[in-house]
Amino acid sequence: MIPLNVNARAVTVEAAPDTPLLWVLREHLGLTGTKYGCGVAACGACTVHLDGEAVRACSVPVGEVAGRPVTTIEGLPGGAENPLVRAWVAVQTPQCGYCQTGQIMQAATLLARSPRPSREEILEHMQGNLCRCATYNQVVDAIQHAAREA
Amino acid sequence: MSTGTTLTRRGVLAGGLAFTFTFTAGEGAAAQPGTGPLNAYVAIAPDGTITIQAPVPEMGQGTNTALPLIVAEELDADWEKVRIETAPVRAAYDSPIFRSQFVVASLSVRGYWMPLRMAGAQARRVLLDAVAARWGVPVEQLSTEPSTVVHAASGRRMSYGEVAGFARAPATLPEITPAALKPVSAFRLIGRDVARFDVPAKARGQTLFAMDVRLPGMLHATVARSPGLGARPVSHNGAALLGRPGITHVLPLDQGVAIVGERVEAVLAARRELSVQWSPGEGAAHDSEAALTSYLEDVRDATKPGVQVLRTSEPEQALAGAARVHSAEFTSDYVYHGQMEPLTCVASVTEGGVEIWAGTQWPSLVRDEAARILGIPAERVTVHMLTMGGGFGRRAAIDYAVEAVHVARAVGRPVKVMAMREDDMANAHVRPMTAHRIEVGLDAAGRITAWRHRLASDLVVPQLYGRARLEAQRGVDHIVTYHANVAHYDVPATVTQHLYREHGVRTAPWRGIGAGPNAFAVEAVVDDLARQAGTDPLAYRLALLRDARARAVVEAAGAMAEWSRPRAGTHLGIGFSKLGLPQLGEALAATVAEVAVDRAAGTLRVLRLWCAADVGLAVQPRNAMRQIESSLLWGVSSALTERLTFRDGAVQQSNFTDYEMLRAPDTPEVQVRFVGGGEVPLPVAELGLGTVAPAISNAVMAATGRRLAAIPFTQERVRAALAG
Secondary structure: OEEEEEOOEEEEEOOOOOOEHHHHHHHHOOOOOOOOOOOOOOOOOOEEEEOOEEEEHHHOEHHHOOOOEEEOHHHOOOHHHOHHHHHHHHHOOOOOOOOHHHHHHHHHHHHHHOOOOOHHHHHHHOOOOOOOOOOHHHHHHHHHHHHHHO | OOOOOHHHHHHHHHHOOOOOEEEEOOOEEEEOOOOOEOOOOEEEOOOOOEEEEEOOOOOOOOHHHHHHHHHHHHHOOOHHHEEEEEOOOOHHHOEOOOOEOOOOOOOHHHHHHHHHHHHHHHHHHHHHHHHHHHHOOOHHHEEEEOOEEEEOOOOEEEEHHHHHOOOOOOOOOOOOOHHHOOOHHHOOOOOOOOOOOOHHHHOOOOOOEHHHOOOOOOEEEEEEEOOOOOOOEEEEOHHHHHOOOOEEEEEEEOOEEEEEEOOHHHHHHHHHHOOEEEOOOOOOOOOHHHHHHHHHHHHHOOOOOOEEEEEEOOHHHHHHOOOEEEEEEEEEOEEOOOOOOOOEEEEEEEOOEEEEEEOOOOHHHHHHHHHHHHOOOHHHEEEEEOEOOOOOOHHHOOHHHHHHHHHHHHHOOOEEEEOOHHHHHHOOOEEOOEEEEEEEEEOOOOOEEEEEEEEEEOOOHHHHHOHHHHHHOOOOOOOOOOOOOOOOEOOOOEEEEEEEOOOOOOEOOOOOOOHHHHHHHHHHHHHHHHHHOOOOHHHHHHHHEOOHHHHHHHHHHHHHHOOOOOOOOOEEEEEEEEEOOOOOOOEEEEEEEEEEEEOOOOEEEEEEEEEEEEOEOOOOHHHHHHHHHHHHHHHHHHHHOOOEOEEOOEEOOOOOOOOOOOOHHHOOEEEEEEOOOOOOEOOOOOOOHHHHHHHHHHHHHHHHOOOOOEEOOOHHHHHHHHHO
């Protein structure tokens, strides 16, 4: 049994310590907002926060996470009223939408340290998050929208 | 299936099982009295809620907002009161173009345009008839305002919700003629942006993709797919994996081996250790480099006529009599769809039939194939059309749904069959690699007298529609050969010849279909001809285009880019392309690319794109612009980095680490503007793609005098071109 702290709730899961955090979140805990895209930390669809930093849940063994705070899209503060979520809706960023929760989780760590990021700064920060619909310009707009509203 | 769990309810929501119920997210399925179905598309509840069915699944292009909006327009609905459900798979929801529920070729809005307007108008007429009877007035005296019936003569008004308290669909629904539809000038919703229905859930991770379906007792599975068509499993080491905790089955399939288990992590771990020996398939020896060489030999060998795709006048005579012949060759490599959600399908086979949860572009075919496999009537197949985590043509093929049905039948429990990314890529259904040779005859004054385009590639049509379809089209693969012509230019004699070789490679439509490689070749040649004539490439096109709509997009793209303004360190190039079936109307686009070339490094940077597009009537203008932007950026991605290669019949790339798609830092700024217009919507979502590779190549020509003639323009190829 591995004790976890997910979205500010203590839970325990029965999983081998080398199980990727991604599958624990999705299959053991039912938090399906975190997506599987590549399994090798190359696409960012599974981005969550661990100790407040963006990580790829597909490449973090659950055994290394015991007791450390994990935040998924479901635990993003404010839910629908979160500034990034509101901005994503206002800008109408998603197309297929599959990668967008990872984009939002990645974006959140940028705004936490750079309250008024430039286009270049944003694009650089989002390098690891693939969007096959190529909504990158709308990701930029949404992050800047959120920065203005925050 | 029974309801009860949250996720099951979401499955029901996605599938839209019942018309008479209105589902409100978060409150569960609450039955409300109301009109019941006024027709296949519309039901209205006494609280005024209007439920409209979206006939095809959403894959990111926004049709699940745009299509119901067309119904709402003719119904004269208050959009704020509309709830959208995804329809079941039934003939009533077939596209008239495909006679099927099938999302492909950017034809959903175009195809459903009239049926949805008629459905909205018909539902409105049922309401009007009911009110006319109740008030004892002639129906002709009634009119509507948003969600309200009005009798102007008496000043009476009644909301649609009140009407729903007594209106019911008559046994015979009123007939609607096109004359009864609104004039375009009266549209309130169409042409004005509304918020997309699917966006709020997508921004919170609450959208149900096939990947997210969880059913009681569900097993997980993944399939190792054979490397090419016809290769079958001969032996495998699955017996050793069966003893592992959580692994329940190892199942040989027609073209793969499935590993099944209780936990996805156990299944994926076992997959990594599965090794399979395959029988040699049709493409066992396929080597893409060797095949490309043979394609080039084919297009150069004039004794091989190939399949004649298009011919006007006497091009051979004109070429023979030309004062000068310009010729050029181009190639493009295989590309992979790279949809972000790896192919996934959930199936549950019971005595009552089969239930399938899939993100598929062709739900009708999934239903029919499942019925055929199981030997049951199609009515016993339920297909839930879930939101797709990207489609782009890959999900027009239903291999993954077929496998899920087989696995579910074998294990006797619900099962989710999910591809690992590595298997998704190994099982790529590619856009065929191409080679082109274009020969242009010119007279003594430099005017074009003839154009011959010889194209060599594999085929898509037989794999998508069957070999009979190819034969019925006299061998013409309209998907691969799309835009291998200069139909919009003033060229008196033209011929397009397709020399195809099949290599046992799995193929599928890929966004933009033939326009990607073919418009690249055509538009690069047009640019070269302009330079040889000493004419500005944009002015040359305006003089050569005989179609006013085409001239308008070229002119507008030039104006947006300030074409004639000198730049410091960057150069411009232009490309023209199109999308659609000529008989249903083609959308047109021209794009200017601003490119910086680093000669020393052999790298390109695309800084800006300006695209002018004529898409007819844009039902949702902002969303249509976003779709064109997306297709433009696919153009950038496929022009610069995307490349799938085969050796010994197998795909050599394995993941996004070695198949490189556009990432944020390389994204240019994009501007899209609509010109032209009209009263009918034309295809949108793939339109920009074909314009981009030629615009980039032409910009590099402007910068360096060198022609990039092989897609993608990798660093190695750029260096070679600049050195050559």
